[in-house]
Every structure is written in C-alpha cells, then in structure tokens.
Amino acid sequence: MAALQLYIPFSTGPCLSNCRFRSSPVRSSSERQALFNRIAPVYDNLNDLLSLGQHRIWKRMTVSWSGAKMGDSVLDLCCGSGDIAFLLSEKVESNGKVIGLDFSKEQLSVASSRQKLKSKACFMNIEWVEGDALDLPFSNGHFDAITMGYGLRNVVDKHTAMREILRVLKAGSRVSILDFNKSTNPVTSSFQELMIDNVVVPVASGFGLEEDYKYLKRSIKEFLTGEELEKLALDVGFSSARYYEIGGGLMGNLVATR
Numbered sequence: 001m002a003a004l005q006l007y008i009p010f011s012t013g014p015c016l017s018n019c020r021f022r023s024s025p026v027r028s029s030s031e032r033q034a035l036f037n038r039i040a041p042v043y044d045n046l047n048d049l050l051s052l053g054q055h056r057i058w059k060r061m062t063v064s065w066s067g068a069k070m071g072d073s074v075l076d077l078c079c080g081s082g083d084i085a086f087l088l089s090e091k092v093e094s095n096g097k098v099i100g101l102d103f104s105k106e107q108l109s110v111a112s113s114r115q116k117l118k119s120k121a122c123f124m125n126i127e128w129v130e131g132d133a134l135d136l137p138f139s140n141g142h143f144d145a146i147t148m149g150y151g152l153r154n155v156v157d158k159h160t161a162m163r164e165i166l167r168v169l170k171a172g173s174r175v176s177i178l179d180f181n182k183s184t185n186p187v188t189s190s191f192q193e194l195m196i197d198n199v200v201v202p203v204a205s206g207f208g209l210e211e212d213y214k215y216l217k218r219s220i221k222e223f224l225t226g227e228e229l230e231k232l233a234l235d236v237g238f239s240s241a242r243y244y245e246i247g248g249g250l251m252g253n254l255v256a257t258r
C-alpha cells in the first residue's frame with residue numbers, strides 16, 4: 001500500500017502530534033523540522049519550567065568553553081529561539097559578529113522577536129540564518145568559535161554535522177556542544193528517563209505536545225555516549241576532544257579543537 005502522509009492545515013509538515021494515524025517516529029529531517037516549528041511558541045517557557053532555570057547555567061558554560069572573545073566572529077548552530085546566540089553576543093560585544101543558524105522558520109521568528117525586545121546595543125551584532133547544519137552556507141575556516149545547544153542529537157547525520165563544523169572553524173578554534181548526556185551510569189540514565197516520563201512528557205501533554213516531547217527520550221537513547229562523541233570528533237579530524245558531564249550527569253558538553 002502506498003505510504004499515506006497526512007497534513008494538517010497551516011503546518012509545515014506531516015501531522016505528528018495529536019494525530020490518530022501517526023505511524024513512524026520522528027526520523028526524517030523534515031519531520032524534525034516540523035516538530036521544532038510546532039513547539040516554537042512554548043519552547044522557551046517549557047525549558048525554564050522543566051529545568052527549573054538550570055538550562056541557562058548549562059548554556060553559559062557552553063559559551064564559556066567555546067573560547068569566544070571580544071571581536072570574534074562566531075556561529076551558534078541549531079540556535080532555535082536564540083538563547084546561546086544572545087549570550088555569545090554579550091561575549092563578542094559590538095565589534096564582534098554572531099550568526100545564529102537553524103532550519104526552523106518558527107524558532108528563528110521567536111529569536112528575531114526576542115532580539116527586537118532587547119535593548120543592549122551588542123544584540124544588533126546577531127544575524128539569523130535559515131539553513132541546514134549538514135550543509136553550512138559558509139566558507140572554510142570562517143569562525144573563531146562555534147556553539148551548538150541541543151542540536152547534534154537532533155540532526156539526522158551527526159558525522160556530516162561534525163565535518164561541517166570542522167570545515168568552517170579556523171585552525172586552533174573550538175566548538176562547544178551542549179546536549180543531554182547519554183549516561184553509561186544506570187542510576188543516572190534511569191533518573192533521566194524518570195524525569196522525562198513523569199515530568200517532561202506530562203507537562204508537554206498539557207500543551208498538546210505529548211508526542212513531540214516523547215521524541216526526546218528516543219533521541220537520547222539513539223544518541224552517542226561522551227566517549228563516542230569524543231571519538232566522533234577525533235575521527236572527523238579535530239585535534240583534541242574532551243567531554244564533560246554536567247547538571248548531575250543529566251547533560252554533557254563536548255569541547256573539540258580544530
């Protein structure tokens with residue numbers, strides 16, 4: 001039987017949440033793009049609520065480990081609604097330049113609205129680019145630092161994403177990648193699953209986004225451990241790679257130097 005794709009009006013992709021006929025998990029790039037478009041209106045508030053504001057600390061650590069400094073030209077990959085790009089902007093100041101890249105129009109629209117509401121002059125140094133992390137529209141060796149928050153786990157081809165990051169980084173520069181930690185400690189991974197099943201998904205279901213947040217647990221299961229992420233970075237050609245567990249082991253950060 002031919003594959004049946006259901007579309008809901010005004011959505012950018014197939015019907016995934018609240019859809020009785022939903023059959024496959026969020027596998028393709030366009031399904032993931034549709035998911036992030038759908039959750040954009042509530043994404044920031046849910047992150048604050050679900051992490052009790054802790055994600056702000058993890059994002060600050062990510063920026064600090066990227067080595068970004070005043071005057072730098074930096075890239076925030078999979079920038080979503082812009083949290084990390086705004087932090088980078090304060091770091092590189094008005095004579096620096098920040099590019100926030102994402103493939104979700106809705107997330108970028110939230111980022112751009114937030115930028116307009118901010119009063120600090122440095123925030124004018126941010127440019128939002130709609131693009132694909134797997135095919136970056138930048139020349140080789142362009143950036144002094146790159147950050148990526150909760151992005152690598154969500155791209156369909158992690159190897160290509162890391163190769164693209166390496167390509168657009170200057171020699172000696174760093175990428176700092178924040179994400180959920182796929183822990184090898186059974187106590188930590190059970191606690192993470194417990195939080196997702198009993199807090200994250202029930203809260204999200206109150207916004208009609210149960211299926212979209214269920215994807216989170218599957219994506220962590222299919223992600224790489226810290227050791228595997230270090231290996232991936234070295235395999236694609238980074239000269240060094242170090243993984244740090246943070247947030248009590250729930251989160252992790254990969255720092256790799258070109």
Ligand SMILES: C/C(=C\Cc1cc(O)c2ccccc2c1O)CCC[C@H](C)CCC[C@H](C)CCCC(C)C
Nearest residue numbers: 047050051052054055150195200212213216247248
């Ligand atoms: C930062 C959070 C979520 C980001 C996020 C990432 C994704 O890839 C998604 C994909 C699809 C849908 C949504 C998302 C998404 O929102 C929130 C993280 C919340 C944690 C699961 C729970 C944190 C629990 C504690 C309150 C933290 C305690 C820390 C302490 C130091 C032990």
Ligand SMILES: C[S@@+](CC[C@H](N)C(=O)[O-])C[C@H]1O[C@@H](n2cnc3c(N)ncnc32)[C@H](O)[C@@H]1O
Nearest residue numbers: 036078079080102103104107132133149150154
């Ligand atoms: C969980 S959000 C993280 C947003 C933000 N970095 C943060 O930390 O809050 C993941 C983001 O990755 C983006 N994304 C996933 N795959 C992508 C790809 N191939 N190219 C560009 N953006 C992508 C999604 O659109 C989404 O905005």
